[in-house]
Structure formats: C-alpha cells, structure tokens
Amino acid sequence: MRKFTKSNKFLRKVKEVIPLASQTFSKSHLVYVDGAAPMFITHAKGSHVWDIDGHEYVDMINGLLPIILGYQYPAVDNAIKKQLDKGIVFSLPSPLEYELAQLITKHIPGAEMVRFGKTGSDVTSAAVRLARAVTGREHVAVGGYHGWHDWYIGSTTRYLGVPEAVRKLTHKFAYNDISSLEKIFKQHKNEVAAVILEPMNTDFPADNYLQKVKNLAHKHGALLIFDEMITGFRFDLGGAQKLFGVIPDLACFGKSIANGMPLSVLVGKKKYMEKVNDIFFSGSYLGETLSLAAAIATIKEIERKGVIEKVRRKGEYLQEHTRRLIADTGLGDVIRLTGHPSWQLFLFSEGYGYKPLEIKTYIQQEILQAGFLWSGSHNMSYAHSKEDLDGILAAYKKVFTKLKRLLITKQLRQNLAGKPISDVFKVR
Numbered sequence: 001m002r003k004f005t006k007s008n009k010f011l012r013k014v015k016e017v018i019p020l021a022s023q024t025f026s027k028s029h030l031v032y033v034d035g036a037a038p039m040f041i042t043h044a045k046g047s048h049v050w051d052i053d054g055h056e057y058v059d060m061i062n063g064l065l066p067i068i069l070g071y072q073y074p075a076v077d078n079a080i081k082k083q084l085d086k087g088i089v090f091s092l093p094s095p096l097e098y099e100l101a102q103l104i105t106k107h108i109p110g111a112e113m114v115r116f117g118k119t120g121s122d123v124t125s126a127a128v129r130l131a132r133a134v135t136g137r138e139h140v141a142v143g144g145y146h147g148w149h150d151w152y153i154g155s156t157t158r159y160l161g162v163p164e165a166v167r168k169l170t171h172k173f174a175y176n177d178i179s180s181l182e183k184i185f186k187q188h189k190n191e192v193a194a195v196i197l198e199p200m201n202t203d204f205p206a207d208n209y210l211q212k213v214k215n216l217a218h219k220h221g222a223l224l225i226f227d228e229m230i231t232g233f234r235f236d237l238g239g240a241q242k243l244f245g246v247i248p249d250l251a252c253f254g255k256s257i258a259n260g261m262p263l264s265v266l267v268g269k270k271k272y273m274e275k276v277n278d279i280f281f282s283g284s285y286l287g288e289t290l291s292l293a294a295a296i297a298t299i300k301e302i303e304r305k306g307v308i309e310k311v312r313r314k315g316e317y318l319q320e321h322t323r324r325l326i327a328d329t330g331l332g333d334v335i336r337l338t339g340h341p342s343w344q345l346f347l348f349s350e351g352y353g354y355k356p357l358e359i360k361t362y363i364q365q366e367i368l369q370a371g372f373l374w375s376g377s378h379n380m381s382y383a384h385s386k387e388d389l390d391g392i393l394a395a396y397k398k399v400f401t402k403l404k405r406l407l408i409t410k411q412l413r414q415n416l417a418g419k420p421i422s423d424v425f426k427v428r
C-alpha cells in the first residue's frame, strides 16, 4: 500500500507560502483525492515519474501534455545543453527564431508568418488582440479552454477579478453545435472580431463542423482562430488544421512543440500577421533560446521517428482496450472514454446514486495505488511502452470490477480514501 506521508506533510508547509501550493490548478491538490495521492514530483524519465515519497509511476498526464517524446529525451535535452553553453537570452534576436519559424511554416498549412510566446495564454491573447485590431470589433466567441487572461477567463465560473465590461465581450458556444455559434452572430451583428476554438477536444468534428464554423465566421466578417495548444504537434505535425483540412486565419500552438520547455507560437495568414507590428505583443523572454533550441530538436525528432503515428497507435491500443473493459465490466452507463487516441478523456456520469466526481475519485485512488499517475485522461507520449499500457489495462480491469460491485452494493462512498476531488471549472 502506497502511503503519501511526505507529500501530505510537505503540502501543509508549502500552503503557508504558496497559495494553492501549485502554479497550475490542474496540478494542484484540488484535482487529487485528499490525503491519498502524491502532491510533488521530484524527477522524471521516459514515461515514468517519482514522487516525494519515493514512489514510481507511469505518467498518464505528461505535464498536462507538453511531454510528447518523454521526459529527459536525449535529443532534446542535448540541444538545450548545447544552447546553454552559448547563452540563454540575448540583447538582440537569435538566428534560432528564423530557423524554428522555417520549420513551423513548412509543416503548418496556415502558418505564413510566425511569432513566439512563452505560454499558451500569451498567444491566444495575442491572437484575439490581433483579430480585434484587424476587424475593429470587440466581441469574441470562444469554444474550449484558452488560458488565464481576462478576455477568456471572464467567461468561466472563475471570473473573480475580471471587469464586468470585459466579461460582456466574450461568448461561449458549444462544439459540434453550429446553431449555438449562429446565435452569437445574431445577437451581436457586426460586433464579433473572432471565433476561437479548440479544433477538437472530447469529440471529433462531425458533419463538416470546422468548415461550417469557418464559413459562418467569414460570412459575418470575423476571423477564425484555432487554439491548437493540445492538437498541435500531437494529432498531426501540421496540427488539427492539416488533419481535418480546414485552415484558419490564425492559430495558436504550444505544449508538445518543445517537449516541456516553455514555448508557444502564434501563426497565421501574412495579411493578418503583418498587423502584429501595430499591436503590442512583446516580452523580455519571448525569444529565449533554450526553448527555441528544444522546439527545433523536438520537431526534427517527431519528423525523424514518425512520432505522431506511433503515439496515435499506442493511443488506439489503449483506447480500444480500455473501452472494451468499460463495456465488459458493465460501466458504460457511468464512464465514457472520448477523444483522439493521442489525447483521450474520461467522461463520468451520475449513476447508482453517486456523483461523477465520486466515481472519478475512486478510480484515481486505486489507479495511483497501482502505480499510474492519473487524472482522468490518457495524455499519450512516445515514451509509453507496451508494458506501461498493459500495466494500466490490468489495473483498470481490477479497479473497474471492484467499482461496479461498490456501485451496485451502494458502498462507494465509504470506500473513498479521502474527500472527493473537485472540478476547477468545467470547460471541457
């Protein structure tokens, strides 16, 4: 039985000096079963991580998706070390910016020009500002999660601190439901600057959805922005825009592009991107070279090793067998595994008198005990081995069987190891 003595003790200390005891909501104690989960990771290699108590896990989270190749991937780490010997940030741009821009424009169909940021929020915010500048309009339609800045987060339940005037400018629409977007255009005629969406999260686009979004946006004079933070360099080297054949006006990339180094990218059509000269998008670290070197090495490695397809195949194997286990154990009424094979998401429904998060909490506590770092998704990496995947499948088989019994006998709640996990806010 894994115990989390050091994690729990250290968490109490950290909370005294760091609000939330984490820099990221989705890495914080809020999303783990209280007292019965690891809270801090000391190191990682390949597909494995080690917690502060010394327990080893196969990581199904992969840093919330930047880790596409695996931790401490030699080709990337060597590129970082080589660059470190030359310097980190300079007083003028480095030639690496051009080298990486060339690689990106080669692969991403909608990338005629490129600018770099550090976080995903940097570039989604830049894209929206750019769209507002281009169109002279202020409203935006959003479909997905797009970062922590006012313009987006004001549209969620975590809007505290965001001015009402800003909140009024952002409108949510539902994926694969073109009528929900039509409604926004109807209510805000000639006011919408941009439609920004994750081109895919839980569901594949159905019935030519992405093309319909593009047509609708253009019909109303708005720009189309794809937020490819997760889909980019994961679903396809050219992003979801290449995979699904719909090219947006602007797009935002990050995460997998640099295998864990902080880098994001705004790309788009030249006629719009040239206007970046006129808005303000600028920062001390946006041309930081270790991340640029890491991205160049990551993209070349993805090309060289056929990583996209291999990750997808690993994901297909895991997705197919997990789905079968869900069906075989009779849990299809409360658990669904959705998403692209390279980024799969569990969806839980209320059932047997239990809330979705109680069911998720039970699975998490048991899967952690089996040695898998798990938060309700399969964030696949090239480093996941067949042994890793067969390991989690064997664990699911046991956990799902026990879960079904607890649901039927109404004994789930008394078998939870701690207070159930909570949703930060529901965006997906």
Ligand SMILES: Cc1ncc(COP(=O)(O)O)c(C=O)c1O
Binding pocket: 064, 118, 119, 120, 121, 122, 124, 144, 145, 146, 147, 148, 198, 227, 228, 229, 230, 254
């Ligand atoms: C689709 C999407 N867009 C934007 C972001 C924001 O990126 P960051 O956390 O790097 O600011 C995320 C982060 O998870 C994301 O998944």
